[in-house]
Amino acid sequence: MDQSQPMPSRVHVTEVGLRDGLQNEARHLSTEDKVALVRALVAAGVREFELTSFVSPRAVPALADAAELVAALEDVQGVHWSALVPNVRGAERALAAGVDSVVLFVSASQTHNARNVNRDIAASLAGFTEIARLLEGSGVEVRGAIATAFGCPFEGDVDVAAVGDIARAFVDLGARRVSLGDTTGMATPPLVTERIRHLREVAPSLSPTLHFHNTRGIGLANVMQGLSLGIARYESSIGGLGGCPFAPGATGNIASEDLVYLLTEMGIDTGIDLPALIEASGLASRLMGRALPAQVSRAGPRLSLSDGDAVATARG
Template identity: 75%
Template sequence: MTALASSPQPIHITEVGLRDGLQNEPVVLTTEQKLSLARALVDAGVREFEVTSFVSPRAVPALADAAELVSALREIPDLHLSALVPNVRGAERALEAGVDSVVLFVSASESHNTKNVNRRVAESLDAFTQVARLLEGSGVALRGAIATAFGCPFEGNVPVTAVETIARRFANLGATHLSLGDTTGMATPPLVTERVARLREVVPGLPLTLHFHNTRGIGLANVMQGLSLGVDRYESSIGGLGGCPFAPGASGNIASEDLAYLLLEMGFDTGLDLDGLIGAARLARDLMGRPLPAQVSKAGPRLALNACDAVPTAQG
């Protein structure tokens, strides 16, 4: 880890708070509230957003304004906006809205895929062929995402072969990136090592992104393992917002400010301003009307000092 930590290697962070962070929240934000949060994140240096999902508003009401949100964010220069789509109709809506990349997602386990999109895995993969054809010549990139890549809340362990099979399909479709999703926080450092190593053998030309949840408190430990393997792309959510609405116990993603703090202290370049992220996280807290699970936005940076008279002096 020492050699990697001393390197100025840039680490790419995609902010997923506007999509994964909000999709399962009881408070549904207005488009303008989402834009205020997005602007705060942009001010903090965020340039890549997984901004929404073009799914049925009945299934995920919090994302019913997908087209309006993308259209408004297009007015901010130098942003990369990606959006999840479950099928060709969702991809058509995403293209009309003006996204930069479309994210096709499928679960590595049959039961979760059925709960998530009401399809078998094979059906989802077959439908992706239509989406890939739609994107040809459009200038919009195709990205792949594998949910439950480290374990399934219904089936338990997910064989690495299931992840391999999906990864190959995405590579054949021309995907430019592949994200491994830790949907319910079942990833562990040994599993991270196994999956990254195997996929580098199976799809060596496909850059990997790691998407961890902190459900069991080791989200950043898994990031550390990813860093030791040379993975330089991660997804995170401001304030630690998020969780899958179709997976029991799927608490929040790793927090963007916690991840940025870890990387900053390790000497990595993220292009993000930690104080700005903390401000954005506090805005997210106020918008949701409740404390959020992130840590750094509560405690502040390591060298955030307090006045001595802010606490009582011990007596006796």
Template identity: 75%
Template sequence: MPDVPPALESPPHRVQITEVGLRDGLQNEPVVLATEHKLALARALIAAGVREFEATSFVSPRAVPALADAAALVRTLRETPDLHLSALVPNVRGAERALEAGVDSVVLFVSASESHNAKNVNRSVAASLAGFEQVARLLEGSGVALRGAIATAFGCPFEGNVPVRAVTNIARRFAELGATHLSLGDTTGMATPPLVAERINHLREVVSGLPLTLHFHNTRGIGLANVMQGLALGVDRYESSIGGLGGCPFAPGASGNIASEDLAYLLEEMGIETGLELEGLIDAARLASEMMGRPLPAQVSKAGPRLALAECTAVATARG
């Protein structure tokens, strides 16, 4: 087991949170939201200060019907100023559709494990990486940034442990393609603080100039513990989903992402700036819960902020 380095005395002063609820949050839900409902949720998040969205994925509508409205969603969100809109694309055709819709960045995603990549995009890892070259050429001169994402970066539900070299080899290729950011995806919640530290430390040796983003799921209840490890190592970019929505439809046991309001609460209590307004996120999470027709796994939207006080007279007094 890799050693966990000591925590830094001071974490980052500011953290950028990318909201992935509209994409990763909704792709695995039994309820398929209409575009107008997605836009209502997006507006609630914008009112809470969210400015960076992973808005959708330009994949085959047959594979992920919940995201069939990708182009219409991006075009409408584009009307709101000062948003950064990214979208996942599996190939050059998806990238062409994303550019036509008006995204700011495209996210190329590949799994660190062969088994999951085959399930996710029906390709080998090598074939996925080879196809990314066409996308990189398409983006040249377009003003649209290329971001890389590595799924199953901390473990695979089919293969178990994923060697760190599998992650670093992919990261090196993304750097060669001109990626501006690299996201490490904890697809089925297999990350632990020691693994987080190991991956970050190796990647900083291999692709030192490529900023890292961490994307954790809370499948086993330690998503925020993994965030703390990332903060200790100075990582200042995280992805989260309102209400804890989400999961991967091509990975068994992949439950929700870390919740945006839980993450924002943790950072706020640590004195780290996010630009987000917690009460607004709670309102957005409650809206998401209503839309899904069920309680969502996040905690802060149920309990409220730490200093959300109750009327003493509203609580029964013990007898005897």
């Protein structure tokens, strides 16, 4: 059955740099620096953030200030804050901090799930039931995230049926949205098509979000495939920050400014101002003390012109 859909006229971009981007960086930003970066992104028009993760500070020390970061942004209006939680304790902390949604994450491969959260897939899903009960009636939304949805660095190919089974489990938990995570950049356009079509068959009530890494250089090609399938939600990281501390070879997410540039040039609305986003990326680069992998921040938008008189004329 043909499941192609019209290309969206508006795309929702979720900024994950503060969580997925910073968790794998050797330099740990202060809460003050994180707040400055978030405010710059909000000024650029970003309205949805995966802001942090309520994990053990010993496991991911870069995110040890999760509660403090949420509190420091309490005055920001009109922005949705989500946070990853691995277990009931993390959900309790997230609820107390005042986030808008929690993201329950599980890997589609047993080996990666064991490395990531030290339990098998069944145990992770069973623990989510208690979290859903805890959040019932709180007004905090439950969202799902499936890591290694396109392939596992330890096991190789991941059966699409395993992704579908987890998606159905999230439906049973009351989730309306699920993110398919390309944890180590193993997604390809055919795999994107296969996963989305399968999800529409087995979990049609779920709204999918696509989360690509640019490990093998085709992150935006995968976005194009998602757009052709009518997917209107994507996650990206400012400057291309990112990686996974529990996946060898994982590199950064697709860069937010590269994604917004692509969408803008296609006439797709994001509500995000590209020049302001590039400025925010410059701040991220200065805070990290290094050049970041995003390309649009280096070259500028397509019509960023140079002064011809400033360039030497060829002689010969």
